[in-house]
Amino acid sequence: MSAAGTGFAGAGPVAEIPWLGALPLVRARVALARALILFSFVWPFFKYDLVDPGNTTEINFLPVFLAALLVPESSLRDRWSLMLALPVFAVAIAWATPTAPLRLAIGIIPLHIVLNMTRYLRMDGRELIPPNLAYRCLQIFVAFCMVQTVHFNLVAVIPEWLTSALVAIVPRYSEVPYDFSGIRGVQGWATEPSTAALVCMAFAVVAIYQRPDRRWRVLAWFVALLTLNRSIYCMILTILLSLYCLCTIRRKTYAFLAMVPAAGGLLGYIAKSGRMSELLTGLQSDGLNIESNHDLMRFVQILNPLVTFPHIYKPITLYEVWVAEPIGLLPLVAGYGSVLGALWLTYFLWRNILHGEHRSRLLLYSATFVLLIMSPADLIPCVAALAVFACGSHCGSITAIAVRDSERLRHE
Numbered sequence: 001m002s003a004a005g006t007g008f009a010g011a012g013p014v015a016e017i018p019w020l021g022a023l024p025l026v027r028a029r030v031a032l033a034r035a036l037i038l039f040s041f042v043w044p045f046f047k048y049d050l051v052d053p054g055n056t057t058e059i060n061f062l063p064v065f066l067a068a069l070l071v072p073e074s075s076l077r078d079r080w081s082l083m084l085a086l087p088v089f090a091v092a093i094a095w096a097t098p099t100a101p102l103r104l105a106i107g108i109i110p111l112h113i114v115l116n117m118t119r120y121l122r123m124d125g126r127e128l129i130p131p132n133l134a135y136r137c138l139q140i141f142v143a144f145c146m147v148q149t150v151h152f153n154l155v156a157v158i159p160e161w162l163t164s165a166l167v168a169i170v171p172r173y174s175e176v177p178y179d180f181s182g183i184r185g186v187q188g189w190a191t192e193p194s195t196a197a198l199v200c201m202a203f204a205v206v207a208i209y210q211r212p213d214r215r216w217r218v219l220a221w222f223v224a225l226l227t228l229n230r231s232i233y234c235m236i237l238t239i240l241l242s243l244y245c246l247c248t249i250r251r252k253t254y255a256f257l258a259m260v261p262a263a264g265g266l267l268g269y270i271a272k273s274g275r276m277s278e279l280l281t282g283l284q285s286d287g288l289n290i291e292s293n294h295d296l297m298r299f300v301q302i303l304n305p306l307v308t309f310p311h312i313y314k315p316i317t318l319y320e321v322w323v324a325e326p327i328g329l330l331p332l333v334a335g336y337g338s339v340l341g342a343l344w345l346t347y348f349l350w351r352n353i354l355h356g357e358h359r360s361r362l363l364l365y366s367a368t369f370v371l372l373i374m375s376p377a378d379l380i381p382c383v384a385a386l387a388v389f390a391c392g393s394h395c396g397s398i399t400a401i402a403v404r405d406s407e408r409l410r411h412e
Contacts, residue, residue: 033067040380061378064110074120084344088337095312100336107377114383118391134206141188145228148186152177185230197234202381205367219245240366301327305335329377352390364389
């Protein structure tokens with residue numbers, strides 16, 4: 001009997017005895033792989049300059065690939081989805097830009113790795129993200145944003161050595177207020193304010209999934225982030241999270257009545273916010289401007305690949321320096337994979353989102369929307385947030401599955 005029959009990476013006598021699959025060596029591999037994914041979930045941004053001096057690439061997906069190498073029996077599950085993605089890569093190689101296949105790979109492959117690891121752990125009665133981790137990360141992130149706001153606007157409280165370390169490690173980390181560069185708000189330990197909002201949205205939806213009774217406290221922390229972050233992205237995500245919380249009120253009449261003043265207050269905040277005022281003023285005077293309208297530049301990256309569908313997207317270059325590569329899983333696969341990309345995504349969504357029973361479908365659809373449209377496809381916090389919703393709870397354990405497979409092979 002081979003090691004593949006038991007679903008474990010061992011060989012020889014170890015693979016012959018199913019219960020040996022639960023020995024510390026296998027458990028250690030799984031634990032280390034899980035730790036690598038959790039690291040990418042909590043702290044997703046690192047400069048590739050640390051590995052290759054002079055390179056400005058962000059390597060937020062590399063720990064996930066290392067996790068896949070550690071637990072290949074998990075990574076190679078759902079082979080049909082990976083096989084259906086191969087024609088998408090072929091289309092990108094044949095007709096898209098030279099970097100398109102790589103962008104597709106770092107968008108599609110980590111997504112499968114995290115989803116499969118989540119299923120793999122649930123088969124053994126464990127979760128990818130430990131209880132309370134996402135909620136504590138949200139609290140610490142927002143608290144750090146508060147410290148940054150005080151540091152930039154009132155008195156220097158962040159030690160110089162910590163600022164220097166963050167500048168050296170985190171891509172685009174700013175040691176001066178982002179307001180000076182045309183972007184309002186603070187970034188936490190993300191690359192810039194809009195991405196900080198996406199990271200906190202991932203923390204928020206996982207925290208609510210694990211403890212639904214905390215949803216109002218999670219929303220309060222996210223609203224606090226909005227007052228500090230002030231990006232257009234954070235405003236949109238606050239609306240999504242608020243709608244979910246209001247829809248959980250049992251009496252729908254009360255939910256509707258609460259929605260009216262909440263929507264009015266949020267719209268009032270948005271209308272009077274300095275970020276929105278600057279955005280409208282900049283549009284009237286300068287149009288789409290790379291110096292000040294960074295949030296709108298993101299919308300160009302989202303909409304342009306969809307507008308060109310079913311033709312292969314050719315990224316436009318604005319101001320001779322900025323290339324509008326696709327953002328979001330949907331613009332990425334539809335823009336570079338055309339019809340085949342759309343077919344793969346349809347299968348993926350049916351297989352993981354639409355098919356089967358899921359806890360809190362409304363929040364699942366919110367997490368899906370964020371990854372499909374708003375988030376970079378390789379932003380691991382958003383990928384992990386989708387995974388914890390999309391992977392239904394599986395009964396049984398890894399050892400039990402190994403015993404079942406052994407019995408099947410013995411009869412064969």
